Amino acid sequence: MANYDRERERAVIVGVIFPHQTRAQVEEYLDELELLADTAGADVVCRVYQERDKPDPAFFIGRGKAEQIAKIVEEEKIDLVIFDDDLSGVQIRNLENIINCKIIDRTxxxxxxxxxxxxxxxxxxxxxxxxxxxLLPRLTGKWRHLSKQYGGIGTKGPGETQLETDRRLIKRKIAILRRKLGEIDNQRKVQRKGRRDIFRVTLVGYTNAGKSTLLNVMANTNVYVEDKLFATLDATTRVIKFSPTKKVLLTDTVGFIRKLPHHLIASFKSTLDEIIEADILIHVVDISAPNFREQIKVVEETLEELNSLDKPTIIAFNKIDKLQDRSIIHTLAKEYENAVFISASRGVNIQALKDKILQLIDDHYVEITGKVNVSNPEAMSVIYKLGEVLDVKYDDDNYITLKIKVEKRHLPKISAYILT
Incomplete structure (x- = not known):
């Protein structure tokens, strides 16, 4: 959510058009950067573009363009300049020698x-x-934009004290934080181990695609939702009951975004493990977004990085109520095998999504028939806990014949108690 507890800042955003890009693409990227700035608490006053063959090592943009931005900053009383690409510490230092305000990048x-x-x-x-x-590889002798002479966007967290912190102290802090995350990761593994007997479905998607809203609708719960980027950071899990004998764990995860910082993906590993260990993924897509295909690609690239792209996946095209032209639904239905078209905010086609989940779950099940000794309470407990008993026939000699529907992954456990 935007930071309303402080005065909103005035910002200039900068996009560079390289040979492999079109101006229209970069304009879309700056649209997203403007949304990010708004989420952080800044109003974008002006956009600046420059065409370049490659970044300038000293300024990223040309010196002349930097001087042009400096004039805009002075005339419009700008608080910060935001670049859509990553800057090095040297580039930020050089830009701040020309432009008299904070310089930050997308990351x-x-x-x-x-x-x-x-x-x-x-x-x-x-x-x-x-x-x-x-921050570590970007430390310079003059890391001004993180100093205490500036406040606001880009200066939260560890940034405010970096002038007094050297590399050795930062590395020590990183080691401590990694150790703490390792402990959290181990705790979460223990928690997940206790949930292994339940089918796990995880929501993934571009930020602000409507994952949390969908979780609320399907679980009849009240997870925090806001029409802002990255409203959800922590994984949230709820139990969804499809029938008295069939339930799943549905988990909402942090949204992805173009140029999602790799350090962030690495740091959020314990949260993203919910994706790695999921049985089914629901890829939520904002079908009303003009660049939704690029957003799909970004999510798929991130899933590939997590080695989770080959998991059974339902693609839930959300926000169909916002479509001006619905003819695209027919095209996408042919293009994507497991596609469902929904409106989470209005509860449209949610049952169709549940049916699709059940269909994929059923693909994971097999039916087996065999004899079980009724005098073995452990056997009956395991069978009824891990499987669905479809039919029972009472035989002689303390045996019954059971027809059982069971997930393939639980088959070895149940088979240990059954005589075929």
């Missing part, structure tokens, strides 16, 4: 938003670790 802005939205201790640790790891 710093995203980390700032994460710092604002972190509510739990694990989330705060993960964000601080990502901030420090991003």
């Amino acid at each position: 710093t802005l995203i980390l700032d938003i994460f710092a604002s939205h972190a509510r739990t201790a694990p989330a705060k640790i993960q964000v601080e670790l990502a901030q420090l790891e991003y």
Whole structure:
């Protein structure tokens, strides 16, 4: 959410058009950067573009363009300039020698938003670790934009004291945070181990695609939702009952975004493990977004990085109520095998999504028939806990014949008690 507890800042955003990009693409990228700035608490006053073959080593943009931005900053009383690409410490220092305000890049802005939205201790640790790891290679003798002479966006978390902190202290802090995250990761593994007998479905998608709203609708719960980027950071899990004998764990995860910082992905590993260990993924897509195909690609690239791209996946095209032209639904239905078209906010086609989940779950089941000794209470307990008994026939000699529907992964456990 935007930071209303402080005065909103005035910002200039900068995009560079390289040969492999079109101006229209970069304009879309700056649209997203403006949304990020708004989420962080800044109003974008002006956009600046420059076409370049490659970044300038000293300024990223040309010196002349930097001087042009300096004039805009002075005339419009700008508080900060935000670049859509990562800057080195040297580039920031050189730019600040010309432009008299804070200079931050896209990654710093995203980390700032994460710092604002972190509510739990694990989330705060993960964000601080990502901030420090991003800062470490960018330390310079004059790291002015993180000094105490500036406040506001890009200066939260560890940034405010970096003038007094050297590399050795930062590395020590990083080691401490990694150790704490390791402890949290072990705790979560123990928690997940206790849930292994339940089918796990995880929501993934681009930030602000509507994952938390969908979780609320399906679980009839009240997870925090806001129409802002990265409103959700911590994984939230709820039990969804499809029938008295069939239930799943549905988990909402942090949204992805273009150029999601790699340090952030690494730091949020314990949270993203919910994706890695899921049985089914629901990829939530904002079908009303003009660039939703690129957003799909970004999510798929991130899933590939997590080695989770080959998991059974339902693609839930959300926000169909916002579509002006619905003819695209027919096209996408042919293009994507497991596609469902929904409106989470209005509860449209949610049952169709549940049916699709059940269909994929059924693909994971087999039916077996065999004899069980009724005098073995452990056998009956395991069978009824891990399987669904479809039919019972009473035989002689303390045996019954059971027809059981069981998940393939639980088959070895149940088979140990059955005589076929």
